[in-house]
Each structure stands twice: as structure tokens, then as C-alpha cells.
Amino acid sequence: MGLNLKDLISIKDLDRDELRLILDTAESFKEVGARDIKKVPTLRGKTVVNLFFEPSTRTRTSFELAAKRLSADLVNIAISSSSVVKGETLLDTARNIEAMQADLIVVRHPCAGAPLLLAQKMTSAVINAGDGAHEHPTQALLDLFTIRERKKTLEGLTVVIVGDILHSRVARSAIHAFKMVGSSIRVVGPPTMIPREIAHWGVEVFYQYEEALKGADVIMILRLQLERQDGSLFPTIREYANLYGLTPRRLAMAKDDVLVMHPGPINRGIEIAPEVADGLSSAILSQATNGVAVRMAVLYLLSGVTKHEPADSQRTAH
Amino acid sequence: MKSKERIVLDALEINRALSRVAHEVIERNRGLSDLTLVGIRTGGVHLAHRLAGRLKEIEGVVLPVGALDITLYRDDLHTKREQPAVRKTEIGFDITDKKVILVDDVLFTGRTIRAAMDELIDFGRPREIQLAVLIDRGHRELPIRANYVGKSLPTAADEKVKVLLREEGEEDRVIIGNGTEP
Numbered sequence: 427m428g429l430n431l432k433d434l435i436s437i438k439d440l441d442r443d444e445l446r447l448i449l450d451t452a453e454s455f456k457e458v459g460a461r462d463i464k465k466v467p468t469l470r471g472k473t474v475v476n477l478f479f480e481p482s483t484r485t486r487t488s489f490e491l492a493a494k495r496l497s498a499d500l501v502n503i504a505i506s507s508s509s510v511v512k513g514e515t516l517l518d519t520a521r522n523i524e525a526m527q528a529d530l531i532v533v534r535h536p537c538a539g540a541p542l543l544l545a546q547k548m549t550s551a552v553i554n555a556g557d558g559a560h561e562h563p564t565q566a567l568l569d570l571f572t573i574r575e576r577k578k579t580l581e582g583l584t585v586v587i588v589g590d591i592l593h594s595r596v597a598r599s600a601i602h603a604f605k606m607v608g609s610s611i612r613v614v615g616p617p618t619m620i621p622r623e624i625a626h627w628g629v630e631v632f633y634q635y636e637e638a639l640k641g642a643d644v645i646m647i648l649r650l651q652l653e654r655q656d657g658s659l660f661p662t663i664r665e666y667a668n669l670y671g672l673t674p675r676r677l678a679m680a681k682d683d684v685l686v687m688h689p690g691p692i693n694r695g696i697e698i699a700p701e702v703a704d705g706l707s708s709a710i711l712s713q714a715t716n717g718v719a720v721r722m723a724v725l726y727l728l729s730g731v732t733k734h735e736p737a738d739s740q741r742t743a744h
Numbered sequence: 745m746k747s748k749e750r751i752v753l754d755a756l757e758i759n760r761a762l763s764r765v766a767h768e769v770i771e772r773n774r775g776l777s778d779l780t781l782v783g784i785r786t787g788g789v790h791l792a793h794r795l796a797g798r799l800k801e802i803e804g805v806v807l808p809v810g811a812l813d814i815t816l817y818r819d820d821l822h823t824k825r826e827q828p829a830v831r832k833t834e835i836g837f838d839i840t841d842k843k844v845i846l847v848d849d850v851l852f853t854g855r856t857i858r859a860a861m862d863e864l865i866d867f868g869r870p871r872e873i874q875l876a877v878l879i880d881r882g883h884r885e886l887p888i889r890a891n892y893v894g895k896s897l898p899t900a901a902d903e904k905v906k907v908l909l910r911e912e913g914e915e916d917r918v919i920i921g922n923g924t925e926p
Contacts, residue, residue, distance in 0.1 A: 428824075428825075428826025428827050428828070428829075429826065429827070430826060447829075450829075451829070451830050453832060454813065454830040454831055454832045454833070455830070457832050457833055457834070458816070458833075461866065461867065462867075462868075463866045463867075465866070466816040466817065466863075466866075467816070467817060467862070468816040468817075468821060471822070496816075723830075726816075726827055726830070727827055729821075729827065730821070730824050730825055730826050730827035
């Protein structure tokens with residue numbers, strides 16, 4: 427089977443089989459990254475545009491390497507150098523890029539829904555690389571890939587997501603994905619950072635870190651997004667670090683073979699202690715390696731559908 | 745409509761063909777030094793392992809066997825609506841300065857072999873690439889020829905040739921069916 431989708435906007439676009447297809451395909455692409463010549467001719471002649479309205483190093487570089495290892499041509503457009511500062515609308519910017527025959531457009535935008543809007547109006551494939559507090563689907567996919575690689579399964583695992591759930595698109599995508607594959611999810615953080623509607627998501631809510639960690643197979647730490655805080659969600663960074671920093675003492679409360687994950691960039695000494703980040707349980711650098719393979723898989727699987735109608739006519743309701 | 749299928753090689757004949765190919769490999773290469781085997785997924789990989797087994801019985805030498813998935817090197821990806829499934833390429837040895845015998849089940853247009861050679865060369869610079877196939881059914885679209893052929897089978901272009909192997913849970917046999925098969 428292939429992936430019969432034009433765009434990847436949300437984990438909810440996928441069913442269980444499609445999700446598994448992406449992870450299996452990524453496994454094959456990981457082998458390409460281990461070769462001396464890390465390049466295959468698969469997407470020769472295709473153009474990928476990284477359209478980033480928010481700063482990003484990791485995700486942008488990861489997509490860039492993924493596209494280049496598939497032999498696609500890649501253009502990076504960052505907000506500081508784009509026409510947005512001259513007053514052009516999002517749609518006009520995107521339409522101009524499309525008019526230059528871009529096949530795949532990778533979008534990061536501070537507003538939730540911006541990638542969906544583009545997907546609905548454009549014939550190019552659109553991949554959401556993070557939109558506001560909505561979703562970051564390729565991050566969730568690479569997290570699942572990393573866990574499956576280490577634990578050999580995803581079903582029945584207990585995953586603890588720690589931190590600012592409210593502002594986190596990483597958490598939102600991850601929760602949808604973990605539910606689909608049958609992991610059980612706990613979230614923990616200060617009450618001000620746990621959204622009220624979370625009861626409907628089918629997750630267990632904790633406010634005490636130690637309690638949430640009992641029996642945990644995976645700890646997914648969210649970055650404390652210092653740039654998104656308005657200063658009223660917790661008293662001080664020091665207090666946050668005391669209550670929700672992953673220290674060796676707290677790590678010992680989880681299962682012996684617990685996996686520690688973080689989407690990066692990490693705030694050392696705040697949400698994660700340096701000895702944990704660099705410790706044996708940490709999968710943080712594997713996440714970065716696997717991110718490229720997973721994005722290669724997504725670019726490859728979405729590149730098949732070339733001439734198609736905008737997503738308006740396809741399935742979707744987010 | 746149900747197609748007519750007939751068996752063109754049975755298990756015994758497949759075995760005999762492999763034995764003959766094994767002897768031809770040894771003869772042509774004057775032994776097995778610097779030889780490696782690389783099967784093309786999926787059928788070719790099973791046949792490469794069988795050939796390696798046969799060569800070990802005859803010469804007592806164990807050759808390394810790799811697996812090649814050529815999907816990423818296909819020349820028709822841009823014509824497909826849904827991208828074909830990609831499986832893993834696994835070549836756990838260095839092929840530079842080695843003789844590589846590519847193994848596939850059916851040689852048809854030659855496009856798979858073109859892709860396989862391009863992929864192999866991304867792994868190193870083999871001294872020589874040779875090609876072994878169980879069935880050569882003709883209808884080449886590229887200037888490619890096998891060094892070792894289990895059986896040459898004249899076919900019509902729209903006929904389907906299938907190699908079924910016990911590694912895939914089938915009884916060993918090669919069948920040919922007409923093109924109206926669903």
C-alpha cells in the first residue's frame with residue numbers, strides 16, 4: 427500500500443496502518459543515512475521548499491538533509507528574509523512559491539491552522555513542521571520511531587509527558603499518535619500548564635512528578651518554552667526546575683530501562699539535569715538521527731501524488 | 745476471469761538449475777576468491793542464499809550475502825500516484841575491489857538490473873558485477889545480459905512469470921500465466 431494523502435497536517439490525518447507504513451519506510455531510509463554515500467536518486471527533479479515563519483534549527487536542518495539525501499532541490503525561506511515584512515499575505519507568498527513549481531512545501535508558522543489553509547488552497551503537498559500550539563506531526567512520528575526501535579513495540583507502554591502541555595504542539599501530536607498505537611499516556615506539569623479539556627483526550631493527569639514516574643517506560647520531556655511564557659504560569663524558573671526537572675533521583679523512580687526523550691533544544695538544568703541528558707537512558711541524539719529518516723519517509727510517501735486537487739475535496743476536518 | 749497458469753519449473757528443476765549455476769560460477773571465476781553475492785529483493789535474496797549454500801557444499805567456502813532493495817533507484821517513480829513500498833537494503837560487507845554476483849529471480853526488461861547496478865555502485869567500486877537469474881524471459885528494454893541463467897523461457901510480453909519459493913511459504917515452482925489475470 428502507499429500513502430494516499432496529499433498533505434501531512436495532523437497526526438489525525440493518518441490511520442493506524444498509514445502510521446505504521448511511515449515508520450516502516452523510515453527504517454529503510456535509516457539505512458541510507460548509514461552509508462558512505464548518503465544519497466539516493468529518488469526525488470531527482472523535485473523541489474522542496476522550507477517555508478519557516480518561526481525560527482528553527484533542528485527541524486529545518488532535518489528536513490533539509492532529508493530532502494538532499496533524496497536528491498531533491500531545496501530552498502530555505504525564513505521570515506526575516508521573506509516578503510512578509512513587506513506586507514505580503516501568507517497565501518500570496520505560498521502561491522508565488524507554488525508558481526515556481528515547488529512540489530512539496532514544509533511550513534512552520536506561529537498560527538495554528540496556517541499549514542491547513544495552505545494545503546486547502548494549493549496543489550503542492552504541504553507538510554506541517556509545527557503550527558502554533560496545534561501540531562508537529564513529524565516530531566511525533568520520529569518519537570514513535572525512536573521508541574519502537576529501542577523497545578521493539580509501542581503497544582502497552584506507559585509514556586509520561588512532562589511540562590507545558592498547554593503550549594505544546596509536540597505534546598498534542600504525540601498524544602494523538604500514542605493513542606493510536608495503544609500506549610497509555612500520563613501528563614504531568616503545573617496545573618496552569620495542563621489544558622482543562624485534557625480530560626477528554628483519554629490521558630491520566632498528574633501534578634506530582636514522582637507519582638507519574640512510577641512504572642514509566644518512556645519520559646517525554648517538553649522544552650520549557652521561555653519565549654512563549656507571559657510570566658504568570660509559574661513563579662520562577664528555579665521553582666519549575668525543582669518541581670519538574672528530571673534529576674537522577676527522579677529518573678530512578680521509573681522503570682530500569684526507561685527511555686528519556688526531549689524534542690530539543692534542551693534547557694540544561696531546568697527541565698532536564700545534565701547527567702540525565704547525557705546518561706544511558708537518554709535517546710535525545712537518536713531522536714535527531716531518526717528525525718532525518720522519518721522526514722525522508724514522509725517526503726518520499728507524499729511525493730507520489732503529483733497532480734491533484736487541493737485538499738478541500740479530500741478527507742479532513744481538524 | 746480466472747487465468748490459465750502452468751508450471752514451467754518444479755522444485756526439482758529449480759534445484760538442478762541452481763546446482764548448474766553454482767558450478768558455472770566456480771568455473772567462470774576459477775574458484776570463489778573475492779566473490780560476494782547480492783540478491784535483489786525479494787525473490788533474488790532467497791535465491792542468493794540458496795546459491796551460497798550450494799557453493800559452500802561444493803567448495804567449502806562461505807560467501808557473504810547481501811540484500812538490495814532497488815525501489816529508491818527505479819526510473820518510474822515520477823509516474824506513480826502512490827509510491828511503492830521501500831524495504832531495507834542490507835549489504836554488511838565492503839564490495840570495493842570485490843566481484844559481485846547480482847542475483848534475481850526473473851530477468852525481463854532489464855530496468856531492475858540497471859537500478860541495482862546504480863545502487864551497488866553507491867556502496868563502493870566493485871571489480872566486476874556479474875548477473876545470475878533463475879528465469880530469463882526475454883523482452884529486454886536495455887542492453888543487459890545475464891552471465892548465468894537457470895532457464896531461458898520464451899514468453900509473450902503480456903504474460904506473467906512468477907517464481908514462488910518456500911521461503912515465502914510457497915511450494916517451490918515457477919509458473920506462467922496469461923495477461924488477463926486479475
